[in-house]
Amino acid sequence: MIKKSKIFEVYETQLGRRNILLTKNLVKGVSVYGERLFNQDGEEYREWVSNKSKLAAAILKGCPNTGIRKDDVVLYLGAASGTTASHVSDIVGENGFVFALDFAPRVVRDLVFVCEKRKNMAPLLEDANNPESYKDKISKEVDIVYQDVAQKNQAQIFLKNCDMFLKKEGYALLALKARSVDVSAKPSVIFKKVREEISKKLIIIDERKLEPFEMDHCMFVCKKK
Amino acid sequence: MADKKFIDFYKKNLEETKRKIKASVTDDLLIVQIINNIDDLNKIINILAKDLREWYSYYNPEFSKEIQDHARFVELILSGKDKKIKQSMGAELSKEDLKPIFNLAKKIKDVFEFRDEQEICLEKMMKKVMPNATAVAGSVIGARLLQHAGSLKRLIMLPSSTVQLLGAEKALFRHIKSGSKCPKYGVLHEHPLIMKANRKDHGKIARALADKISIAARVDYFKGKFIGDELIKGLEERFG
Ligand SMILES: C[S@@+](CC[C@H](N)C(=O)[O-])C[C@H]1O[C@@H](n2cnc3c(N)ncnc32)[C@H](O)[C@@H]1O
Numbered sequence: 001m002i003k004k005s006k007i008f009e010v011y012e013t014q015l016g017r018r019n020i021l022l023t024k025n026l027v028k029g030v031s032v033y034g035e036r037l038f039n040q041d042g043e044e045y046r047e048w049v050s051n052k053s054k055l056a057a058a059i060l061k062g063c064p065n066t067g068i069r070k071d072d073v074v075l076y077l078g079a080a081s082g083t084t085a086s087h088v089s090d091i092v093g094e095n096g097f098v099f100a101l102d103f104a105p106r107v108v109r110d111l112v113f114v115c116e117k118r119k120n121m122a123p124l125l126e127d128a129n130n131p132e133s134y135k136d137k138i139s140k141e142v143d144i145v146y147q148d149v150a151q152k153n154q155a156q157i158f159l160k161n162c163d164m165f166l167k168k169e170g171y172a173l174l175a176l177k178a179r180s181v182d183v184s185a186k187p188s189v190i191f192k193k194v195r196e197e198i199s200k201k202l203i204i205i206d207e208r209k210l211e212p213f214e215m216d217h218c219m220f221v222c223k224k225k
Numbered sequence: 226m227a228d229k230k231f232i233d234f235y236k237k238n239l240e241e242t243k244r245k246i247k248a249s250v251t252d253d254l255l256i257v258q259i260i261n262n263i264d265d266l267n268k269i270i271n272i273l274a275k276d277l278r279e280w281y282s283y284y285n286p287e288f289s290k291e292i293q294d295h296a297r298f299v300e301l302i303l304s305g306k307d308k309k310i311k312q313s314m315g316a317e318l319s320k321e322d323l324k325p326i327f328n329l330a331k332k333i334k335d336v337f338e339f340r341d342e343q344e345i346c347l348e349k350m351m352k353k354v355m356p357n358a359t360a361v362a363g364s365v366i367g368a369r370l371l372q373h374a375g376s377l378k379r380l381i382m383l384p385s386s387t388v389q390l391l392g393a394e395k396a397l398f399r400h401i402k403s404g405s406k407c408p409k410y411g412v413l414h415e416h417p418l419i420m421k422a423n424r425k426d427h428g429k430i431a432r433a434l435a436d437k438i439s440i441a442a443r444v445d446y447f448k449g450k451f452i453g454d455e456l457i458k459g460l461e462e463r464f465g
Contacts, residue, residue, distance in 0.1 A: 086449065097235075108242060112239065112242060115239060122234055122356060123242040124242060125242045125245045138234065184401065
């Protein structure tokens with residue numbers, strides 16, 4: 001039985017002994033990254049594979065609210081080939097929109113194929129360090145900033161983009177990989193540093209370690225003051 | 226879609242992104258693909274040659290043992306110069322049993338030849354795209370450096386101390402984590418100047434080589450004039 005989860009537009013079901021997440025498939029019959037499709041009562045759902053998506057991992061780890069809702073406009077930084085972004089596109093639905101940005105041509109090539117099927121998601125080959133270069137290519141204000149870029153200065157990139165594009169009281173999610181900030185420092189030390197840095201500008205409403213899905217990763221859910 | 230604005234964003238971004246992806250394809254990326262392919266062909270050759278030796282050794286184990294080099298082993302089988310000794314422990318196999326073994330040897334030879342052709346293409350590309358770095362490092366080592374850096378632009382942005390260690394990432398990481406010995410070089414270990422030298426000079430030569438390769442690659446990136454022969458001559462005079 002597929003039923004609503006506690007998170008907006010996210011569903012869950014028991015598969016064997018595991019609880020899996022799903023989203024309603026915006027593009028019927030199409031699997032984006034090999035995930036399984038399920039049908040129930042004339043609706044199609046895509047499995048949201050938790051060890052391929054940090055957002056799914058955060059939800060399974062008990063994150064009470066991602067802030068992402070139907071009809072939202074999302075700026076997604078570090079979309080890669082669109083695994084997580086495609087589920088975000090399912091969540092916001094056909095009246096929402098996802099600006100999916102990544103600076104690596106190789107992965108954006110695959111992202112283009114995903115976007116061609118999803119009319120609520122556009123690819124941008126841009127560097128998240130330079131919001132100036134894409135400010136005219138996306139909405140003036142977005143409801144959500146989601147970032148997963150695995151860069152040394154990811155907190156700084158995050159704040160810069162939230163400052164420029166996130167609406168007041170909008171949500172901002174940061175998937176933080178400790179090792180890309182500093183290979184040798186202890187993850188807990190890095191999490192603390194980043195927490196201090198982003199809480200100067202944003203209100204952190206949830207912080208969740210992603211083990212065992214991802215080692216030394218943490219998801220921050222924040223809100224703009 | 227509810228909002229007309231999004232349709233515009235969608236179309237423009239999709240179009241522009243496709244255009245940028247097209248423009249992002251450069252010669253150095255093609256070189257990386259050739260060297261990746263050569264690496265895979267070498268792996269395939271090794272896998273098939275091992276199969277061949279296992280199989281063939283039921284028939285003529287002494288010969289397989291004697292000829293260690295895969296290319297020569299295959300060549301001799303194909304030209305019928307794989308004579309069995311009198312007291313061989315190999316079984317007498319029928320013509321029919323030997324046929325698939327022989328066919329495998331033929332295919333391995335094809336892969337060897339194909340790899341050599343790809344290496345010729347690589348050398349041509351390297352001389353065209355990175356004439357200076359090729360003069361100093363050679364086409365295969367030069368291409369391997371590109372492979373590890375990811376692109377020519379990334380390669381020229383690396384300090385030469387990093388270029389010296391490209392291809393030794395694992396050993397370097399072990400060194401940082403657990404204090405094992407710091408590696409002296411990565412892909413540069415196959416360079417003739419290092420192969421010929423005494424062990425104690427390896428570090429010094431690798432450093433000088435990496436310096437010159439960095440200079441050469443920068444000249445290549447900015448399409449400067451050819452100074453590769455001067456660079457390698459300087460090195461040969463010091464260490465040759
Ligand atoms: C861990 S992957 C993202 C995976 C993706 N979020 C998912 O869950 O499906 C990180 C991505 O960030 C991209 N990236 C890193 N730095 C970036 C930057 N400065 N601007 C844009 N993208 C960047 C990389 O190219 C890579 O594709």
